[in-house]
Amino acid sequence: MDILNILLNWAICAYFLCGIYLWLRRYEGDFSRRYLSFTWILAGVLFFLRLLSDELFPCSSGYLVLPVNNLMGGILAIIMLYLYPVRVINSDWFRNKYRNFILIPGLSLIVILSIIHPYCRELKSFEDFLLHIGEFDVILRLVILLLGILPFTVMLFYIPYNYTRSGAYHRWILSYSIKIQLIGALYIMFMLTGNSIISEIHLLVNIYLCTSVTYHELFVRFNVSKEIREQIKVETISPSIDNLITQDDTDSSLVKQIYKLMDEQQIWRDPDLNLIELASMLNTNRSYLSKAIQEAGYKNYSDMINRRRISEFVEMAKTGKIDNVQDAFFSVGFRSRETALRCFKKYIGVLPTDYLRNNVSASDL
Template identity: 45%
Template sequence: MALMQFVLGSASCAFALCAFILWMRRCDGDRSRLTLSFVWMFLALLFSSRAFVDGQLVPSGVLPPVNLVGGLLMVTLLCLYPIEVIRPGWLNARRLFMLLLPAILIGAIFYLSGIKLRQLQTFGDMLAHIGELNVYWRLILLFGIILPSALLLHVIPYNWMKSRVRLRWIRHYTYTILLISALYAVFMLTRSASVSVVHLFVCLTLAMIVTYEELFARFCIPSDCPTELPVEPVKSSSPSEEEENPLVIRLNHLLEEEKVWKNPDLTVASLAQMLGTNRSYLAQAIQEAGYVNFADLINRHRVQAFCCIAEDGKVKRVLDAFFLVGFRSKETALRSFKKYTGSLPSEYLMKVAANRSKTSEL
């Protein structure tokens, strides 16, 4: 139990540290870091209370109501941050109340109604009384409400032009919350300290990865960022004789006219579907069009689009422009820009400004 207490205490400190860093690095007009800081601080208080306050490193029985309500609240809070980055500004006070309402109502039923709930000491004890309403109700709460709550992210309106994340990120985050919920369910049924440690490790890993991404990888986009910036068509570098390939012609049309490269969710499979072909023929067409591979095609167009905006003098913030041309990662954007231009965005903008001043003097 001493080891369990040490693990819980160490994890609480890690959650609190993540919360503090995010609070200090919060962005004006962007609530994502503030929301994430609140979530990690809640988990820090939750795990520290288990370790140092109530002394219950594991529940006294299986399916205790207080832990079930706390689990529902935890899963709901874990969804607040991805909701904010999926649809910035969508989560207002009314919607936040509606999300927390199930945990509030269930908690009120348990604590204010005076219903006598049987104490279930072991898993076998639960099976022996599984036909009783109070046991059946707790199982419904665990498997019918807590686990499905992990799928909440998929009912949030998604618009890639405004979302700070890709669909793939939403799926990965959902799988992680499902894993956390499943581990919590097993812990509630078995009271296993080993399962609790694994559950805690997954939560802590999620906190570390998401905090790192929020600080160093994801864009901090202000709420008043324009939804569109003018982007001139980017011409393909393919020779004219290779453009006789109908697939290359259709590919160039999608790139130059429809600007599909601005969609951060664009994949090889989705592009092949747009063209009515398969991945092998698409890879061949991409090479015929003058690109190394799919990533080279997409990133080259995004960087050249950024340069077009810069030359027009319409880049107010570098990250805004990167966001609007389709990038969703600072690392990818900066690495691609350095690769194709040989300079950093700030250096490139200084060169463009110097050229514009020379032109105006002439």
């Protein structure tokens, strides 16, 4: 129990610190950080109440199975954890009826639990749970546990998604979903068994989720406003900019098809496109495509795509179309600040702010 209490205290500190820091780093025009800050602080409060409950009302046989208070807190927490990515993936879904579609079922389950709380049997072990599984209040709590957790584990994949208007991308959605699914599975196992080891693993995953999502929100994700996303327009650009994108004469028809897609459809703007999908678009396989990309003078698929994105950024800078570096990187297909800065430094040799400063200084002379 000592390890469990230590982890519980760490989780409380992590949630409160991340929540407060996000609140301090909030800015006008975006609600994501404010909402995530509120979510982390609420989670910290819930874990603090759990710690307080354990100290005031210790159970000699370990944690209870399907305790109503923990069940209500868990459902509320999972709902809050899912509203944040909904906001990031599609901000329209966070408004009005869509938000209520997510909130109302979960809140209804919490209301039902509060009503039946006085009539619920206290279950002190998994064996106790199996012994009374036929009773109405036990069945109802089990159904509420599954209904309140499982549906949310797949919901993110059904939210309408358009990369041009979203601060997310498929890999981030998948990563966040896996983390929540793991938390949900561990929570269900803990609620059914009261096992302290499962609870310890659950707390570790919670701490990782809190810190990793906070880091991504503050230092990785491009958090552009809806107005900026709607202003992004795909424009045809020159196929050759500062020799970053070169189209040497070649006999490879596949290379020509790649350039055609790059120039006409501007596939490099799609942050979710990968080598396999591009191969499918060209009716070839990844091996032949990789060879064709190397024939065109690139190291690999990522090198080709990122060079084109940086080329567009440079062209935008030359024509005075960049008011905000973050917005410009978003428009050319980057969804990670780290990746964008690394690629710019790699291909241009300086940071984008230095490049823009030098460009403006030169143009003013």
